[in-house]
Amino acid sequence: xxxxxxxxxxxxxxxxxxxxxxxxxxxxxxxxxxxNFAQVGQAMFTTFVALTIQTLTGSxxxxxxxxxxxxxxxxxxxxxxxxxxxxxxxxSGAIIATxxxxxxxxxxxxxxxxxxxxxxxxxxxxxxxxxxxxxWPVSAYDLVVVGFGVVLVVGLTLLxxxxxxxxxxxxxxxxxxxxxxxxxxxSRTLTIGWALAGIVGAVAGVLVAPTSAISPNxxxxxLVFAFTAAVIGGLDSLVxxxxxxxxxxxxxxxxxxxxxxxxxxxxxxxxxxxxxALKPEGIFGHSKARAV
Amino acid sequence: xxxxxxxxxxxxxxxxxxxxxxxxxRGEVTAVIGANGAGKSxxxxxxxxxxxxxxxxxTLDGNSILGHKPEDVVRMGVALVPEGRSTVPELTVDENxxxxxxWRSKFERAGLNAEFYDMFPALAQRRNSRxxxxxxxxRQQLAIGRALMCDPQCLLLDEPSxxxxxxxxxxxxxxxNRLAVEVNIxxxxxxxxxxxxxxxxxxxxxxxxxxxxxxxxxADIASHEELRHAYLGY
Numbered sequence: 001x002x003x004x005x006x007x008x009x010x011x012x013x014x015x016x017x018x019x020x021x022x023x024x025x026x027x028x029x030x031x032x033x034x035x036n037f038a039q040v041g042q043a044m045f046t047t048f049v050a051l052t053i054q055t056l057t058g059s060x061x062x063x064x065x066x067x068x069x070x071x072x073x074x075x076x077x078x079x080x081x082x083x084x085x086x087x088x089x090x091x092s093g094a095i096i097a098t099x100x101x102x103x104x105x106x107x108x109x110x111x112x113x114x115x116x117x118x119x120x121x122x123x124x125x126x127x128x129x130x131x132x133x134x135x136w137p138v139s140a141y142d143l144v145v146v147g148f149g150v151v152l153v154v155g156l157t158l159l160x161x162x163x164x165x166x167x168x169x170x171x172x173x174x175x176x177x178x179x180x181x182x183x184x185x186x187s188r189t190l191t192i193g194w195a196l197a198g199i200v201g202a203v204a205g206v207l208v209a210p211t212s213a214i215s216p217n218x219x220x221x222x223l224v225f226a227f228t229a230a231v232i233g234g235l236d237s238l239v240x241x242x243x244x245x246x247x248x249x250x251x252x253x254x255x256x257x258x259x260x261x262x263x264x265x266x267x268x269x270x271x272x273x274x275x276x277a278l279k280p281e282g283i284f285g286h287s288k289a290r291a292v
Numbered sequence: 293x294x295x296x297x298x299x300x301x302x303x304x305x306x307x308x309x310x311x312x313x314x315x316x317x318r319g320e321v322t323a324v325i326g327a328n329g330a331g332k333s334x335x336x337x338x339x340x341x342x343x344x345x346x347x348x349x350x351t352l353d354g355n356s357i358l359g360h361k362p363e364d365v366v367r368m369g370v371a372l373v374p375e376g377r378s379t380v381p382e383l384t385v386d387e388n389x390x391x392x393x394x395w396r397s398k399f400e401r402a403g404l405n406a407e408f409y410d411m412f413p414a415l416a417q418r419r420n421s422r423x424x425x426x427x428x429x430x431r432q433q434l435a436i437g438r439a440l441m442c443d444p445q446c447l448l449l450d451e452p453s454x455x456x457x458x459x460x461x462x463x464x465x466x467x468x469n470r471l472a473v474e475v476n477i478x479x480x481x482x483x484x485x486x487x488x489x490x491x492x493x494x495x496x497x498x499x500x501x502x503x504x505x506x507x508x509x510x511a512d513i514a515s516h517e518e519l520r521h522a523y524l525g526y
């Protein structure tokens with residue numbers, strides 16, 4: 001039992017990372033009905049940018065800010081240069097185009113920073129915390145990760161529910177025509193959605209990098225986990241992405257603990273298949289059919 | 293006044309509108325009637341900027357409204373309530389109204405918002421309910437309210453009576469008439485329900501296969517028996 005609790009706690013940090021990446025996928029999906037498979041590529045690229053800044057300045061925080069700015073810019077660039085022209089055809093063309101962007105970003109990162117894994121500095125110490133005279137499988141850094149996740153989720157929720165921009169984004173997602181007829185500048189709103197997703201992905205990238213390492217392909221497996229969480233959460237739901245993302249992290253940690261970490265992707269795909277068979281619209285999703 | 297002259301729209305080889313001209317004066321309701329496929333909705337969508345015409349002009353008080361994006365046409369004072377109770381059902385009543393007036397200043401918005409709730413006390417009580425919990429008539433009121441939050445000079449209403457009970461239809465059309473007369477808006481009303489539309493309208497325009505076949509006072513058109521048989525089917 002104690003072992004199970006330890007495994008669950010150990011999955012908290014990685015669960016939050018999965019949750020954030022799933023959140024980024026949901027943000028682009030809500031804005032443009034496109035699953036952006038380049039999201040992890042964008043996060044990888046901005047994490048390399050952060051690593052470069054970190055090496056130059058020595059400041060973890062400055063590097064994070066650089067990643068956030070680069071993430072927003074890259075989101076806008078990908079949406080503007082790739083998605084807009086392709087979207088005129090259909091959405092499946094756009095999804096394939098995001099794969100192209102992923103490959104291009106990985107190749108570009110390889111050319112700029114090399115193909116080898118590089119260590120990302122650990123800002124807050126990765127040793128297990130000792131509370132009540134017992135060592136817990138949670139480090140100070142895990143708490144920082146969870147803290148960042150909570151701040152982002154609360155911030156986005158406030159943005160969506162309290163501000164005009166958030167209202168415009170929700171109206172655009174639900175009914176773009178009525179939004180346009182009400183005066184919402186829809187294409188600008190969509191671009192802002194991609195920028196927000198880029199920011200969330202960039203934060204996730206910088207947060208996950210110290211626990212593994214960073215190379216052009218190092219986030220590929222994160223895409224599998226985040227995609228699984230986003231789809232099971234319903235693709236449309238911020239709450240769904242975050243809660244299923246954390247849940248996925250916990251499950252994978254337990255699986256890795258009791259068996260071997262190489263089994264984690266298989267279990268993730270099994271969860272995805274189970275979800276698609278039993279409840280294809282996702283746990284928190286609204287069904288496609290809507291009363292007119 | 294909204295003036296439309298020589299307006300033509302094609303969808304590929306299909307001529308949806310051919311050389312349509314009509315005028316919509318302020319303070320009046322102008323009803324465009326005609327059977328399914330006559331081009332009524334195309335006319336509305338073209339005026340709102342959703343469809344590009346191949347020829348013709350449309351001006352509001354002398355300023356051209358064609359060739360602009362829908363989000364700019366709204367800012368010029370032309371608001372469309374499209375067919376099918378065009379609210380965003382996932383948003384609350386209040387959010388739907390906020391959406392309509394989003395590009396206006398906070399001050400203007402507050403005034404318009406209060407006016408709307410004065411006009412519809414039943415909706416004021418449900419301002420925090422989601423729009424999909426409203427009845428059909430209430431949702432149509434809300435859709436019109438969303439358009440009014442833009443403080444339009446010209447209101448385009450596409451089939452507001454569709455799917456509503458007769459009593460509710462009368463209420464909605466009376467509201468439309470009041471808006472034209474009391475707020476001095478130019479109202480262009482598109483209806484398949486010709487009898488009811490001609491009862492509230494001042495002027496009627498009959499559209500058939502994309503062309504204007506007759507225009508005149510609403511009373512004249514309603515009493516024109518041959519026309520009714522030929523184009524309106526009653």
